[in-house]
Amino acid sequence: MKILGKFLALMLIVFSLPSKAALDIVITEGVDTARPIAVMPFVWEGAGPVPEQIANVVMSDLSRSGTFKPVDVISLPQQGISMVSQFDPAAWANFDAEALVMGSIKPYGTNQYLVKFELVDLIKSQMQVAQGKIDKADLSLDARETVISASQFRQYGHRISDIVFEKLTGIRGAFLTRIAYVVVDHNKSNPYQLMISDYDGYNEQMLLSSPEPLMSPSWSPNGRELAYVSFENRQAEIFVQDIYTQARKKVTSFPGINGAPVFSPDGKKLAVTLSKDGQPEIYVVDIATGAIKRVTNHYAIDTEPSWFPDGRALLFTSERGGRPQIYKVDLASGKITRLTFEGEWNLGGNITPDGRSMVFVNRTNGKFNIARMDLQTGFMQVLTSTRLDESPSTAPNGTMVIYGTTHNGRQVLAAVSMDGRFKARLPAGQGEVKSPSWSPFL
């Protein structure tokens, strides 16, 4: 997964030099319709080379959003500016981009740096030029400065991307987020590894390695804990692990299946699948006390619980209709409603953060792909065209879905935008990569 970082750097090159695209990356027409944006390398106001170029992080983030297309730096009409006072509206009058991100980095005591950035509205600037009324103070959409430590360059880059994305789209950016996933590498003595990284694959860290399978990582709402399934004791057991202190708590260890843990929106409970009473059923477990409450009761398979954002209902997959389909259960009344009818199977659903749609795995003509359904209208759209797609997880701002798929006979992670227009595959390092889970906002 370190290669993921390289992949992003390379993807950036692919975007700016499309003719050189020799990389095995799936990118669809979403790139063609992405909005051009200018990101200028941040001006370094210190001695020697710049420690880290924040603009690269911002460009990479904006490219990966599928919404924006950073233009080639060489083509920018001005170079080496960092604030709106240096901005020359006339030079940018015919430039095809809607905004300009620029900034500066200055040493600020030991191992610390003062980072400034400014976001300029190029559309407004071009209108001002056309009308002959220049008011540069009116062009700045945002301007901030912060002192960061040497280790925080990437993090602050993501922060800038978040602000830029929100200013230009009205949607909160999800660049300062993480993903959790499982790597299986049979060349290692502990082949099963639970990993987390920044959303873009940087800063990968192993949280647990095991000789036996690890499954189903899922984030707590505060982004501090992961729930997952481990077979380390030769049976499935559910654990919750603090990603900072490494403290682990075994939450359930019943005979049979202990699977599919998902934190409730308040972080106090887990919805899980247990088969201790015969068939796999959905339960809610109180993490602190271990008290369990049974939610479903049917002789068919019930599994893959997922919370509605209000915490009052769960989605789950059930075979009660003969084939796996997605149902909703109201936790207070116990009322069950079937939600999916299209295609042969529908399973592994989760509700988008706005509560309006559902992302899940759809099987049509024997093919497994990620689909989205509008909960009000029931309109379903298949988003992906990759092979053996599974484990969709939605970004906390609802713009992108990360999922597990198979490419060239290996399990890899891929991402697709919520409208299905932007698609990217994330090449893995060694082994198989699966079960991605996108963190909440951090």
Added chain:
Amino acid sequence: MELNKLLKAMAVALPLLALGACSSTSESETDASGSLGSNTGSSSGVVSGGVETGSASQILTPEEQQQLKEQELRKEHIIYFDFDRSEVQPQFLEIIQAHGNYLVENPNVRVLIEGHADERGTPEYNIALGERRAKAVAKYLQSMGVLPSQMSIVSYGEEKPLDLSRTNDGFAKNRRAVLVY
């Protein structure tokens, strides 16, 4: 009756000829002891000086016999399933019966039944499917008189595929229940 005896004699003699084993004093009761005979057995060795040595067939302790029997059983310990199905197919009943008889005769022996699925569908669904397959095998064994206390079940779903090719043949190999002693 005479013919029957002859056939029985042939049935014993033919495999022995095929194995090239020299002699077997005791009645060869099981395939397991037969194959042991061919490995360690009573072959004669010509030594310089014209003398020949001979050896007796090994007498097995009950533990050794049990080990051999288990080894033999483990050669066929996988039951395959159809896609998204968990019914035991008729062609695998013989294997399960062999395990079942052995487990009934040896109530102190325990078996772990692993359930597995191919990689189609979601990991969570496949865990459920794998458990259903393992349970189908356990149910059959129980109907033969195997004690529930002798059996335990674990479903690995799609997490431990035997074949990573992701072809139809590969998927077929991964849809399985495995008996582990």
